Amino acid sequence: MTSWDFAALAAIFLFGIPHGGFDAAIARRSGWSMRGPLSWVTFHIAYIAMATVVALLWWQFPLISLCLFLLISGYHFGASDIAETGTDWLPWLAHSGLVPIAIPSLNPEAVKPIFSILIGSNEAADILLSVIQLLFIGWIICCASYCFFSLHKKDYGKPLVSLVLMIAIVGLLPPLVSFAVYFCLWHSRGHIMRLWDSLEQGNRLAIVQEAITYTLLSWLAAVGVFFYLSGPLTNTMLQLTFIGLAALTWPHMILVDYMDKRRTAL
8 A cells, every 4th residue: 555545544544433423412312312321331332232243244254244335335425425405316326326336446456455355355356346347337327317317406416516526536546545535525524514513502512522532432442453453554454444434334324324314304
């Protein structure tokens, strides 16, 4: 990996991961009472247990785990990208394909060694990339349709422009760098800004302090896992980053894309 790749991984940890520190606040406003010690402990045990199970399953079934991670991350990212505009399926599909389809398809030679490390097999990485490149054709058609769709629903003009800009960035930059740009500057920033606007002003300071605490704990856990893992530095950093992201994405997605949206729908 280049110095830019290591900088991208550092940015994901320093500026991307912290947006998950607000998950407890999302759980509370979604109806999970944490006023008593039992409820507080139950939430944290459930969150940590789910993340731990996801990480352990990855070590046992890396190919299936990576495929599922690409699917759920696409679902989650797509929903987040258009959260301020709507929930129409065509824009959702277009935005969902940016990370799991566009990045591997536009940079296959650079993504292959990353997939190989995460899966533990060059042959499986080749097969997965071949499948993704087949999906890329359908995704391009979806994006073209999205352009015409935005002429009818003009509210989608802004997220469409953002998507086109990100596609250009993905085509120009290495995959880890383009993912870091998307994850830190678009996804995480948008998530925090939407949550911040929805919080009561009197609770904001306490919630920020809580998020900082969770972020510091997650960094500390990452450092511990880093020294536990053995192998080349590149392999360790990639595994720590993406297996860690997968482990945190599952409980985060349940809170954001299910519990919180169910609350707003009531």
